[in-house]
Amino acid sequence: MGLIRIVFFIGLLYILYRLVTSPRKISKTDQPDIGRPNLPPQDILVEDPICHTYIPKQQAFVLEQGEKILYFCSKACRDTFIAKQGAER
Numbered sequence: 865m866g867l868i869r870i871v872f873f874i875g876l877l878y879i880l881y882r883l884v885t886s887p888r889k890i891s892k893t894d895q896p897d898i899g900r901p902n903l904p905p906q907d908i909l910v911e912d913p914i915c916h917t918y919i920p921k922q923q924a925f926v927l928e929q930g931e932k933i934l935y936f937c938s939k940a941c942r943d944t945f946i947a948k949q950g951a952e953r
């Protein structure tokens with residue numbers, strides 16, 4: 865009869881032993897702080913220089929002027945900008 869108790873006792877000791885000797889879990893999350901991930905291009909808002917609304921870059925009408933790239937909410941705004949430039953020059 866004593867054998868079961870001994871086995872039980874050994875099992876209990878084993879559990880205690882594992883609890884004591886188990887490596888301490890590092891509560892600190894081991895995620896490196898990458899900082900802000902790069903935003904996908906479609907989420908970048910660009911300002912329309914004509915009507916000053918912000919539009920997602922991917923939906924914007926693009927006008928390249930040498931090194932400068934301008935973004936417009938609509939073709940009409942782009943045309944207005946081009947017309948304005950033409951008038952100034």
Ligand SMILES: [Zn+2]
Pocket residue numbers: 912914915916917936937938941
């Ligand atoms: Zn516009």
